Each structure stands twice: as structure tokens, then as C-alpha cells.
Amino acid sequence: xxxxxxxxxxxxxxxxxxxxxxxxxxxxxxxxxxxxxxxxxxxxxxxxxxxxxxxxxxxxxxxxxxxxxxxxxxxxxxxxxxxxxxxxxxxxxxxxxxxxxxxxxxxxxxxxxxxxxxxxxxxxxxxxxxxxxxxxxxxxxx
Amino acid sequence: xxxxxxxxxxxxxxxxxxxxxxxxxxxxxxxxxxxxxxxxxxxxxxxxxxxxxxxxxxxxxxxxxxxxxxxxxxxxxxxxxxxxxxxxxxxxxxxxxxxxxxxxxxxxxxxxxxxxxxxxxxxxxxxxxxxxxxxxxxxxxx
DNA sequence: CACACACTTAATAGATTGATTGAATGAGCA
DNA sequence: TGCTCATTCAATCAATCTATTAAGTGTGTG
Numbered sequence: 008x009x010x011x012x013x014x015x016x017x018x019x020x021x022x023x024x025x026x027x028x029x030x031x032x033x034x035x036x037x038x039x040x041x042x043x044x045x046x047x048x049x050x051x052x053x054x055x056x057x058x059x060x061x062x063x064x065x066x067x068x069x070x071x072x073x074x075x076x077x078x079x080x081x082x083x084x085x086x087x088x089x090x091x092x093x094x095x096x097x098x099x100x101x102x103x104x105x106x107x108x109x110x111x112x113x114x115x116x117x118x119x120x121x122x123x124x125x126x127x128x129x130x131x132x133x134x135x136x137x138x139x140x141x142x143x144x145x146x147x148x149x
Numbered sequence: 150x151x152x153x154x155x156x157x158x159x160x161x162x163x164x165x166x167x168x169x170x171x172x173x174x175x176x177x178x179x180x181x182x183x184x185x186x187x188x189x190x191x192x193x194x195x196x197x198x199x200x201x202x203x204x205x206x207x208x209x210x211x212x213x214x215x216x217x218x219x220x221x222x223x224x225x226x227x228x229x230x231x232x233x234x235x236x237x238x239x240x241x242x243x244x245x246x247x248x249x250x251x252x253x254x255x256x257x258x259x260x261x262x263x264x265x266x267x268x269x270x271x272x273x274x275x276x277x278x279x280x281x282x283x284x285x286x287x288x289x290x291x
Numbered sequence: 292c293a294c295a296c297a298c299t300t301a302a303t304a305g306a307t308t309g310a311t312t313g314a315a316t317g318a319g320c321a
Numbered sequence: 322t323g324c325t326c327a328t329t330c331a332a333t334c335a336a337t338c339t340a341t342t343a344a345g346t347g348t349g350t351g
């Protein structure tokens with residue numbers, strides 16, 4: 008039963024620190040932004056989960072409301088198992104939730120957080136596209 | 150010279166669509182959230198780049214201001230080449246920028262976007278941690 | 292009760308990723 | 322100019338991830 012999900016980065020970190028620059032070339036600011044390691048890990052997990060076009064697309068679909076797997080697969084023009092697995096992964100990462108409704112199983116975004124995060128990422132992404140066609144105003148289709 | 154960086158999802162997508170549920174079991178809402186594919190791709194790239202604890206940590210350090218590679222490596226307690234490669238990746242994803250200052254090369258977050266995205270992710274992550282000690286007060290179940 | 296539908300699970304194989312070591316580049320300095 | 326420091330480059334290798342096909346589970350229905 009190989010649970011797990013997105014955790015493990017190739018892993019193997021803490022060697023011995025190098026002597027580094029030396030004395031005090033750069034102002035010795037402690038700085039120490041030190042985000043709680045747990046938060047850091049969780050955040051990276053979430054980011055990683057969003058870091059795949061297929062998964063992200065699923066999430067954008069889900070932003071419009073709950074949908075069942077078949078529906079998603081149809082919209083994405085993809086296999087059922089594939090979509091199912093992605094949903095499973097997203098669920099294990101606590102990004103979506105599923106609920107059985109009669110014959111179907113509806114998936115939905117778990118939080119408002121997620122929706123907001125996705126939107127934030129997308130909107131920032133739009134502004135960062137190399138060769139952009141930026142609809143100046145608000146992409147208001149007819 | 151295998152450039153590239155984070156793009157390629159395992160690749161191989163568009164098979165033939167399954168007949169799907171059938172007639173009209175679920176209201177046939179077109180819905181069409183259709184985020185520009187480019188934006189979708191870019192967003193997923195960014196997310197993926199943030200989706201690693203080590204890289205994310207680097208970014209949190211950079212949120213406090215530019216730092217050189219050695220400094221980062223020292224703070225992260227990690228090898229120079231490792232840090233350098235991560236920075237290279239982050240740079241290729243247009244997430245950080247580097248600038249030579251005398252003997253050192255200082256890296257910094259490229260955008261305010263990135264900083265905001267990181268912060269958003271982190272703050273949301275904090276709220277989603279299973280066993281949390283939540284500083285703020287919101288749904289404070291006791 | 293048996294069939295069909297909706298979805299999940301299993302297992303394999305391909306591909307990508309990232310760590311690691313050692314060498315190379317480039318700038319400052321004696 | 323030669324040397325040292327700071328950083329990058331290159332290539333290998335292990336580990337992980339995802340796609341894919343086929344079989345399994347469970348629910349509703351005739």
C-alpha cells in the first residue's frame with residue numbers, strides 16, 4: 008500500500024557546511040526568514056501539486072463548481088483512469104474533496120484558499136508570458 | 150546542451166474521448182473556464198518551480214533581499230553546486246534574477262509577483278497544516 | 292438477481308528529475 | 322602574471338513520477 012503522494016524530493020541534504028566566503032565580506036545580516044519548516048513543506052507540496060498543466064487544468068474546471076470524473080475526463084479529452092489518478096493525487100494533497108452523489112462522484116476544490124492560489128498563480132502567469140497578447144482591459148469575450 | 154528546465158510533463162495526451170456518461174445525466178453546462186493555455190502552462194511552470202522545499206526555502210531567504218550563492222549555501226547548510234543549480238533553474242523559470250557585484254553574484258526575486266505568490270502559498274499552507282499551532286485566530290476549534 | 296455504468300486500483304514501463312563529484316570559467320588581488 | 326575565491330558547467334546515477342492497460346469494486350436498475 009504505497010501511500011504517500013508528493014513529498015520526497017530526491018532527498019539527501021545535510022552535509023557539512025563549507026567554510027563559505029570567509030570573514031565578513033557581505034554584511035553579516037542574520038536575517039533568518041525562517042518560515043516554519045512545516046509550513047514550508049506543506050506549501051511546497053501544494054505548489055508541486057499545482058505544478059502540472061493537467062492537474063492545474065482540472066482545478067480550473069473545478070473552480071466553476073463540482074464535477075464528476077467522467078465529466079472532467081470528457082472536458083479534458085482524456086482517459087478516465089488518468090483523470091482519476093490525478094484527482095486521487097490532488098485529494099491526497101488535500102486540494103480537492105470528493106462526494107458521492109448517486110451514481111457519480113463529484114470532486115470539488117477543498118478550500119477557497121486553493122481557488123485563490125490558483126487564480127493568483129494564473130493571473131501572475133498571464134503577466135509573465137513572454138510574447139503576450141494582453142487584452143489590456145479584462146479579457147471580456149463577447 | 151539540454152536546456153529546458155521544468156516544462157515537460159511526461160507527455161502523451163490526446164487519445165480519443167470516451168463516450169462518457171451518456172445522454173444528459175448531469176446538466177449539460179458548457180462552463181468552459183478555458184484559461185489561456187499559455188497562461189496555464191506558465192502558471193504550472195511557476196508552481197512547479199515553487200514545488201520543492203529546497204527551492205522554496207531559497208525563495209523565502211531571497212524575500213529578505215538579494216544574497217549571493219555562498220551566503221545562501223551557508224544559510225541552507227548545503228553544497229554550493231546544489232544551490233547554484235537550483236538558482237539556475239529558478240532563473241531559467243524567470244523567478245529570480247542575478248547580478249554580479251564585484252566578486253559575488255547576487256540573486257534576487259525577479260518580481261513582486263513571485264514574492265506575493267510565495268507568501269500567499271505559505272500563509273495558506275500554514276492554515277492547512279494538520280496539527281497546527283495557529284497564531285492568528287479564525288476557526289479556532291479548541 | 293444480474294447487468295451496466297462510474298470509478299478506482301494494480302502493475303509495468305518510460306521519462307524526467309535532481310544530487311553528486313570533479314573540473315572549468317571569470318573576476319579580483321598580490 | 323599567477324593565484325585564489327566565487328560560481329558555474331558537465332556527466333553520471335539513483336530515485337521518483339506519470340501514463341497506460343487491464344482488472345476490480347460498488348451502486349443503481351431492469
